[in-house]
Amino acid sequence: MLQEFQHYIKDKGLFNPKKDKILLAVSGGVDSMVMLDLFLRSRYNFAIAHCNFHLRGEESLRDESFVRRFAQENNIPIFVQDFDTFAYMEKEKKSLEMSARDLRYDWFNKVLEENNFTFLATAHHSDDSAETFVINLLRGTGIAGLHGILPKSGKIIRPLLFASRRNINDYAKRHNISFVEDSTNKDNKFTRNKIRNEVIPILREISPNFDIIIKKNIERLRETEIVFRKVVDEVKNNILQKEQDHIKINIQEALSLEPLHIFMYEILSEFGFNESNINSICDALKDNTSTGRKFFSEKYRLVRDRKYLFITTREQANNSTNYLIEDWQTSIKTPLALQIETLRDLNFIRIPKEKNVAMLDYDLLKFPLQLRHWQKGDVFFPFGLHGKQKISDFFTNQKYSIIDKEKQWLLCSGEDIVWVVGERIDDRFKITNKTKNIYKIEVE
Secondary structure: OHHHHHHHHHHOOOOOOOOOOEEEEOOOOHHHHHHHHHHHHHOOOEEEEEEEOOOOOHHHHHHHHHHHHHHHHOOOOEEEEEOOHHHHHHHHOOOHHHHHHHHHHHHHHHHHHHOOOOEEEOOOOHHHHHHHHHHHHHHOOOHHHHOOOOOEEOOEEOOOOOOOHHHHHHHHHHOOOOOOOOHHHHOOOOHHHHHHHHHHHHHHHHOOOHHHHHHHHHHHHHHHHHHHHHHHHHHHHHHEEEOOOOEEEEHHHHHOOOOHHHHHHHHHHHHOOOHHHHHHHHHHHHOHHHOOOEEEOOOEEEEEOOOEEEEEEHHHHOOOOOEEEOOOOOEEOOOOOEEEEEEOOOOOOOOOOOOOEEEEEHHHOOOOEEEEEOOOOOEEOEOOOOOOEEHHHHHHHOOOOHHHHHHOEEEEEOOEEEEEOOOEEEHHHOOOOOOOOEEEEEEO
């Protein structure tokens, strides 16, 4: 098994044994202790990382003590971290499994970065990969969820994926490798344990060659995914238009994709949208009466406009902050860069035609001025027109998208809108032959 282990690392290009420094995630169980033994025998450069989640009382303390003792006896550097897992669950409203995963990988990444480790090695084996395949199949997933566990993913390597649980147990017996048993591995209230202890044994009973078949199918799906990914990436490059602070998708181009749902799943799942979200988004794509519909993932919002789907962060969508401008200020940088000047000598004044400059009658303004976004019911008196107009109608006439409307700043004096910034001033605040002082404000 030692030679298979070393060959697998070389064949999959997991790391460079002569240069790289590896951090081993070691729980004390048989899988991680066999991995540790193989690293020791191979004389690779490594250290141990052990997490104590304090979920099993004395058993958790026993595991930590066991791993610490092994490290000390073999002169191996070790990092140990305690976690208050239940407090994290309560705070983040996540399951026990997800909470433990978040905590350990956040800590692993910190140890990697602070101590110049190249990779983190976990003791996942081929049975784990089969279990992951079945779990993802039951939960519903894209093709990426059916390729099992990858040998290498970013900074994480899995050098035992070539071996089965039986191979690992046989190796441990042959070499008298000590390890600790996790009593929760038999607790079938956890999804993975139920799959491992109940579902897969039934599948093996139905198909004696289950392990060989599932391994081949997972490898075939990995290869299929490579081809599929090339097509999806090409579509993404063509259809995702990245603007400064949002992403847009042309609806007609999206509707030309076949099959629509598969492509939209691969494009939108990257932004955290789930199967249910994406089904609804596909329905909205086909429905011209769905303009204005909004969909939310944990971090992103998608809006169906007339011609485009717009994707923004939820933080941007919730931006309702107002900003004040005092009469003494000559510039501001937030939320946009403005240069401000009060002109009192009106000789030779030229009123610019550029939209990014507003020339207003200073003495009609009430300070502090306010910068804010559009609100329902807003009206103003557009320069050059007679009478008032709803801001929403002005936006429509200017062919604003939903995102354009949300981004547009309005400069207000008291309750009055004096400038749709960068577009049109209010006729009531224009310069006339009665103007004595001019308030000039320019968007940089």
